[in-house]
Amino acid sequence: MKCKRCRGNAEIQVRHHNAAYCRDCFIFCFQRQVERAIDKEHMFSRDDEVLVAVSGGKDSLALWDALVALGYRTTGLHLALGIGAYSASSTQKTEAFARLGGLQLITARLEEDGLAVPTVVARTRRPACAACGTIKRHYFDRLAFEHGFAVLATGHNLDDEAARLLGNVLRWQTHHLGKQQPVLGSTHERFARKVKPLFRLSEYETAVYAFVRGIDYVIDECPNSEGATQLLYKDALNRLEAVMPGTKLTFLQDFLRLGRPRFATEIDGPPGSCGRCGMPAYAAVCGFCALLGDTDTRRSQRVIPASNDAS
Ligand code: SF4
Ligand SMILES: [Zn+2]
Ligand SMILES: [Zn+2]
Secondary structure (H helix, E strand, O other): OEOOOOOOEOOEEEHHHOEEEOHHHHHHHHHHHHHHHHHHOOOOOOOOEEEEEOOOOHHHHHHHHHHHHOOOEEEEEEEEOOOHHHHHHHHHHHHHHHHHHOOOEEEEEHHHHOOOHHHHHHHHOOOHHHHHHHHHHHHHHHHHHHOOOOEEEOOOOHHHHHHHHHHHHHOOOHHHHHHOOOEEOOOOOOOOEEEOOOOOOOHHHHHHHHHHOOOOOOOOOOHHHOOOHHHHHHHHHHHHHHHOOOHHHHHHHHHHHHHHHHHHHHOOOOOEEOOOOOOEEOOOOOHHHHHHHHHHHHHHHHHHHHHHHHO
16 A cells, blocks of 8 residues: 555555555644644634643644644643543643643643532532533633633544534534534634634544654543443444445535535524623523532532421
């Protein structure tokens, strides 16, 4: 097998592009695809300071690595979620990556705010991923705003986006379909523009990139991800992809070109401001403050019977 770019010995096959590469050319092509996505979708320029959400997994670290190699100005943002050994390892890998590259990293520890995911789940009895998603969105938005970043980049890859699209289509979530795009412009003074530079690169490609770049990332999945519907959608798409290479890319690309514009009118108008924290909200309080309210309510519900007993 010959490398498509230099005609040397190929080691890495990318089936959906019907191509194979040597290590160096794979790295070059991966980074070039990231750069193209950024330019073509007008995500940001080399003058922008970009905040990169880094979980410690392969996708976000591969993204950060590629952005640094391409000469973009970046700062990492890591949330230590407080999910036992998984979070400890995620934080350790992220901090080690930043230290090794001499990169700037902001780490927020939810435990210090009394908001470790298991604590919130125990107090509210909400599903772990729903609570975690609400907390993460709020911290990303708030920290981007507080640190003055206009752009927030995440490591969502092609598999993530195709699985999300499949889920939205299966339930005809027209509102979500209208918003599903690689660049989400700012609709509130406290909202950074959200961008996904890896949206055309598959999970396989980011895993190979992380491997050939020697990135030490957390391999274990979050214990709460077991049985997540997102994994079911990914599995279904992987089966289609195995028989019809290119299915995921075509599904997503054609949706963005042909489908999404038809749902654009389904999007809400710009959000207002949360009456409690001032962050963007579509109701009187934002989802995060509603979650906090829930933790308070449950806590006081537990206290009342105890004091009644005592009287
Ligand atoms: S799997 Fe769920 S709980 Fe775990 S990090 Fe992801 S969203 Fe959070
Ligand atoms: Zn080559
Ligand atoms: Zn709020």
